[in-house]
Amino acid sequence: MSRVGLGTAAPLAGATAAAAAPTYRLDDQTGFLLRQANQRHAAIFAEGIGCDLTQTQWAAVSKLAETGPVSQNRLGRMTAMDAATIKGVIDRLRLRGLIESRADRNDGRRLLVGLTEAGRALVTATVPHALAVTEATLVPLTADERRMLAALLRKLA
Amino acid sequence: MSRVGLGTAAPLAGATAAAAAPTYRLDDQTGFLLRQANQRHAAIFAEGIGCDLTQTQWAAVSKLAETGPVSQNRLGRMTAMDAATIKGVIDRLRLRGLIESRADRNDGRRLLVGLTEAGRALVTATVPHALAVTEATLVPLTADERRMLAALLRKLA
DNA sequence: GACATTCCATTTGCGCACTAACAATTGAGT
């Protein structure tokens, strides 16, 4: 074993004594489970999305396809990104020619963002893959469980 | 409105035509819901953990408190971090004096990592906050729903 | 008109999280 000043004798199988502290098991904590579920989904996404887009980039372009041009910050709110994050995402998408932006004539603060022709084409081509990614993520669950999960996650968000 | 070459007329209320593409609503996708739930939990964690630790840092020290000293990569596996990620986390924790590491006498590749006295004290003091964070995250759910959520997330991970 | 408030976009800094490549070590097979 060789405990050389590092660590305690872990009170794992501890019967009675020294277990004064409330027991805390990382693997039972909601945050830890959420992080792991997220990681698995991220892996499935990267594997199956079929183009070189990250989850957040896909969120941005697919939401733009839903709504048409909107201001940068508003797009951030619709995709659950703060102003600093959406800026980086938009910059990278614009660099790749999927998005273009221009000033809003009616509001000097706003930067209107919209898909380019290439961006629209990519969204159209990628929607089936995105649906397949969600399907693959949910494979371990039955139809009832999927509905339940969605409802529960919505309550949490 | 002023559509100046940006975006399409979004087929939102589209009755029949032009809706050839399968409908895709970002807000219904599991990955998007997972990300938002994660974000809310992260905010609750940062607010309530009571010390200057991130979620992953807390995962590392609390798991070390559970198990006692282990190798760096093994700790990473137990906390769902890859080798590159756990290294950064360990480095920052060691810099703060919460963790110390030494070579494994039996395996020249391994780096044994364990809590310092300060690290153990911090874990003891923080466990109640961590439990409160999980509780606060789950506030929108009933007891039955919480059990269901945990079971579903475990199936996904 | 002057003012505070609010909103928008940007920038900097920190910390995860992953990929890819690399060197050192170990252990098992031959």
Next chain:
DNA sequence: ACTCAATTGTTAGTGCGCAAATGGAATGTC
């Protein structure tokens, strides 16, 4: 003994995600 594969730890690079600070612009009230 020697090769080979696997494991361990490290580094570099890219991309989210947030906080905090800045500056410009719109909106409201006095």
